[in-house]
Amino acid sequence: MTTILPECDIPIPQRRPHIVCHEPGNMVLPLCNIQTVPGDMTERGCTFAGCRGVVGGPVKDAIQLVHGPIGCAYYTWGTRRNLSDMKLHRKYCFSTDLTEESVIYGGAKKLLNSIIEAHELFPEGKAVFVYSTCVVGLIGDDTEAICKQASEKIGIPVVPFHCEGFRGVSQSLGHHIANRTLFEKVVGTEEPETTTPYDMCIIGEFNIDGDAWIVKPLFERMGVRVLSVFTGNASFSDIPPMHRAKLNIVQCQRSSTYIAKMINDKYGIPYINVSLFGMKQTAEALRDVGKFFHLEENAEKVIAEELARYQPEIDHYRKRLDGKKCFIYQGAPRAWHWIEPMRELGIETILTATTFGHKDDYEKIMSKVKPGHICIDNPNALEIEEYLVKLKPDFFIGGLKEKYLTYKLGIPFINGHSYEEGPYAGFEGFVNFARDIDVAVNSPVWKFVQTPYLNTGTMEVS
Amino acid sequence: MARSVTINPPKMCQPMGAILAYMGVHGCVPLVHGSQGCSTYPRYNIARHFRESAEVAVSSLAEDAAIYGGAKNLTEAIKNVKSRLNPALIGICTTCMSETIGDDVKLIAKNALVPGDAMKIIPASTPSYVGTHLTGYDNALRTLLETLAAKGEPNNKINIITGVINPGDIREIKNMLRIMNVKSIFLTDISETLDTPIMPGGHKPLLPDGGTLPSEIVDSANSLGTITLCRTAGSAAVYLKNKFNVPAVLDPAPIGVVNTDRFVQNISKLSGAPIPDEIIRERGRLIDSMVDVHHYMFGRKVAIFGDPDIVSAIVRFAAEAGMNPTVAMTATRHKDFAPDIKAVNSEYSVDTQILEGTDLYEFHKVVKTHGAELIVGNSKGKDIADDENVPLVRVGFPVYDRVGVYRYPIIGYNGSIYLLDQMTNAILGHKYDPNKLHQ
Numbered sequence: 003m004t005t006i007l008p009e010c011d012i013p014i015p016q017r018r019p020h021i022v023c024h025e026p027g028n029m030v031l032p033l034c035n036i037q038t039v040p041g042d043m044t045e046r047g048c049t050f051a052g053c054r055g056v057v058g059g060p061v062k063d064a065i066q067l068v069h070g071p072i073g074c075a076y077y078t079w080g081t082r083r084n085l086s087d088m089k090l091h092r093k094y095c096f097s098t099d100l101t102e103e104s105v106i107y108g109g110a111k112k113l114l115n116s117i118i119e120a121h122e123l124f125p126e127g128k129a130v131f132v133y134s135t136c137v138v139g140l141i142g143d144d145t146e147a148i149c150k151q152a153s154e155k156i157g158i159p160v161v162p163f164h165c166e167g168f169r170g171v172s173q174s175l176g177h178h179i180a181n182r183t184l185f186e187k188v189v190g191t192e193e194p195e196t197t198t199p200y201d202m203c204i205i206g207e208f209n210i211d212g213d214a215w216i217v218k219p220l221f222e223r224m225g226v227r228v229l230s231v232f233t234g235n236a237s238f239s240d241i242p243p244m245h246r247a248k249l250n251i252v253q254c255q256r257s258s259t260y261i262a263k264m265i266n267d268k269y270g271i272p273y274i275n276v277s278l279f280g281m282k283q284t285a286e287a288l289r290d291v292g293k294f295f296h297l298e299e300n301a302e303k304v305i306a307e308e309l310a311r312y313q314p315e316i317d318h319y320r321k322r323l324d325g326k327k328c329f330i331y332q333g334a335p336r337a338w339h340w341i342e343p344m345r346e347l348g349i350e351t352i353l354t355a356t357t358f359g360h361k362d363d364y365e366k367i368m369s370k371v372k373p374g375h376i377c378i379d380n381p382n383a384l385e386i387e388e389y390l391v392k393l394k395p396d397f398f399i400g401g402l403k404e405k406y407l408t409y410k411l412g413i414p415f416i417n418g419h420s421y422e423e424g425p426y427a428g429f430e431g432f433v434n435f436a437r438d439i440d441v442a443v444n445s446p447v448w449k450f451v452q453t454p455y456l457n458t459g460t461m462e463v464s
Numbered sequence: 465m466a467r468s469v470t471i472n473p474p475k476m477c478q479p480m481g482a483i484l485a486y487m488g489v490h491g492c493v494p495l496v497h498g499s500q501g502c503s504t505y506p507r508y509n510i511a512r513h514f515r516e517s518a519e520v521a522v523s524s525l526a527e528d529a530a531i532y533g534g535a536k537n538l539t540e541a542i543k544n545v546k547s548r549l550n551p552a553l554i555g556i557c558t559t560c561m562s563e564t565i566g567d568d569v570k571l572i573a574k575n576a577l578v579p580g581d582a583m584k585i586i587p588a589s590t591p592s593y594v595g596t597h598l599t600g601y602d603n604a605l606r607t608l609l610e611t612l613a614a615k616g617e618p619n620n621k622i623n624i625i626t627g628v629i630n631p632g633d634i635r636e637i638k639n640m641l642r643i644m645n646v647k648s649i650f651l652t653d654i655s656e657t658l659d660t661p662i663m664p665g666g667h668k669p670l671l672p673d674g675g676t677l678p679s680e681i682v683d684s685a686n687s688l689g690t691i692t693l694c695r696t697a698g699s700a701a702v703y704l705k706n707k708f709n710v711p712a713v714l715d716p717a718p719i720g721v722v723n724t725d726r727f728v729q730n731i732s733k734l735s736g737a738p739i740p741d742e743i744i745r746e747r748g749r750l751i752d753s754m755v756d757v758h759h760y761m762f763g764r765k766v767a768i769f770g771d772p773d774i775v776s777a778i779v780r781f782a783a784e785a786g787m788n789p790t791v792a793m794t795a796t797r798h799k800d801f802a803p804d805i806k807a808v809n810s811e812y813s814v815d816t817q818i819l820e821g822t823d824l825y826e827f828h829k830v831v832k833t834h835g836a837e838l839i840v841g842n843s844k845g846k847d848i849a850d851d852e853n854v855p856l857v858r859v860g861f862p863v864y865d866r867v868g869v870y871r872y873p874i875i876g877y878n879g880s881i882y883l884l885d886q887m888t889n890a891i892l893g894h895k896y897d898p899n900k901l902h903q
Contacts, residue, residue, distance in 0.1 A: 012543065039524075040541035044500060046524075047501045073480065074592075077506075094472060100593050101816065102591075115791075116468045117469075137560040139530070170527075289710055368476075383519050384548060403508055406517040452665060458715055
């Protein structure tokens, strides 16, 4: 038996299949992508979060209009660190701010007026994204019809996303809904001005703390033309011509493989999975792309330049971090993206967990970890605390909600969702990542967690 | 505001405020009855403001609940929270979803308990399509009292209703009460629960230390009186008055001279305690701090936004300090907001523009027309301050782009000193001729 029931879960034994200890030859994957146990203090969010927060939100010149009561719009206002070179999508929060009256009589008119007004006030918005929240699904506003009517009136695309928070089991369905909506309603609606034999899209790269600004130039230096990044720092106009790429590469393989597959199925464009984190994986991604476009020499040149510049810094951090042990808890893919890069720093990941991983995410984790590694699906606050206390990792890579719990336990922490001081992707980003781990682990602050008078009640006098 | 679309709203939904009210109660676990985002988003918001973890349970409603109702999920959630955390209380917040599908939360909660259960369930109704985070706080607090408060022996204490303020504010009020030798019950008290220490060896309790004891909430029916620091959280005071004859004082937040004077006098009147010299000396230091800076601050245009009690009290304090409050904006409507500011306008011959129930897009327009050399508000004011090239003094909730704001008071005489110093230093630090600062 390789599943585990931690102490805190004794009253909820249905958590057992979600927690496994890796045994080679007897591989069991955690039970995943099913409904959360109610009241288990889950860290999961909702479908709206996955759609608005992750995939739709980075599109910088779309008016991001949340159709619902005020909270859902407020909480997604400039929170995710999906940076861009334009302020519209993070500086402004648009909401229909539905009240009781709309819940009773419907919010259709308010939505239509809101779209028209937002367009008038912000003509720099090249499209309007309309996200439905729980209550909209329950009262049954016909957002498709309203968005169509609004689009005809204002002359720019108005895209409805049916991402009511209660749908599905986690944020994950929201990613899928965003992918499908953008594919069905936007991709292929316009042709690129020109095409080249080296056109490629980077899919599932959301420019967290500037990641896309690091990775995109790597491919451009190889001679590849990046047609679109889906959706980090993307303009709305970057999405329609995605069907004319010669190759798609997929970085976030949980949130965005959907659109790569749909483009492949409809337009026959191949896609390859990449990990643009760490020196080795980034180099491998460049080589894979180089091979596809027959730009192998260019790829090697870029890799050599990058390694010459950044490997010495990585070697420096490796000396300071060698032998450390970590936990990684992320949405899903970064839990496995980062296992190998940690080894480049001499760090072994002894526990991984994901909020909304599917079977393929856990297969990827299990293919990379050592015997005895613990893997948790949809961990809750109590499980995280129990394992932090029991296994005492040297540091924990998680999200903001887990950060301060970890600190109270006296354990160093890295925010893997937004980063501490990113970007973390690519060769250069990995130096930032290594530096932040060094800062976390080797800061003098931790030595004061122990007091000189803990057991005696008096400070020793020297 | 004749717009349908809301742009940059400085307000959140009811569950956010309800969770904060519950987090100020010792051994109380908030349980959101709704979709998972309805707990995750408030948790994120609490974590980034207080730099603390906020453990909140959720019933994880999904499609099946939309059809069959959420009773099964809520019942299971209560059972699981109880069996794993053994809390004294579970504080339920409803959401858009659970209210729209029409779950009878009171009945579900009642059925989830077995006779003789020590744990109590607080069934607050907090749909997000009604009110704001402040009405959510108010509803949760009132439901706490409706569920728990019970007549007993007089306790010689004063109830202090806090509202959405910071740990630093609560500690300052506690300090004033200590000086006045007045016993109190805080409804509710996040000063310890959302400002927790790192303890030796990293040992941490399962639920945070501190907070109002459930027994104190029971006993609040026997107090000498109730004073609100924020009137938006005042329905609990009205409930105690109507149900248990506990006198209620719903006065402006104790920020600045006159409002804090009133607060001190109210405490003295309700408790019979004299106002000691030490309080008079604290007041004197506030006056001294105002005198010290009046040449810098006279006529300075200040625009203020945030929650109504905090905004109207800062408007008055700004006027007391000789400043010129040009705009006062709140997204949460409250009956006392406009009268408070009109009174300041008439007493100090200023012309503060009153914006109520609107958004920061509107606020920015009025700041442009009426001017501001300083903006006071939460972190959401940063872009406006940057666009206008004026400093932003951060107060209220949430403040996530500066550290420690939650630790320091802006309430009471000492808090007012700190706030005025912040405002003055912001002016001095922003394009002020350094030659004029060498005395």
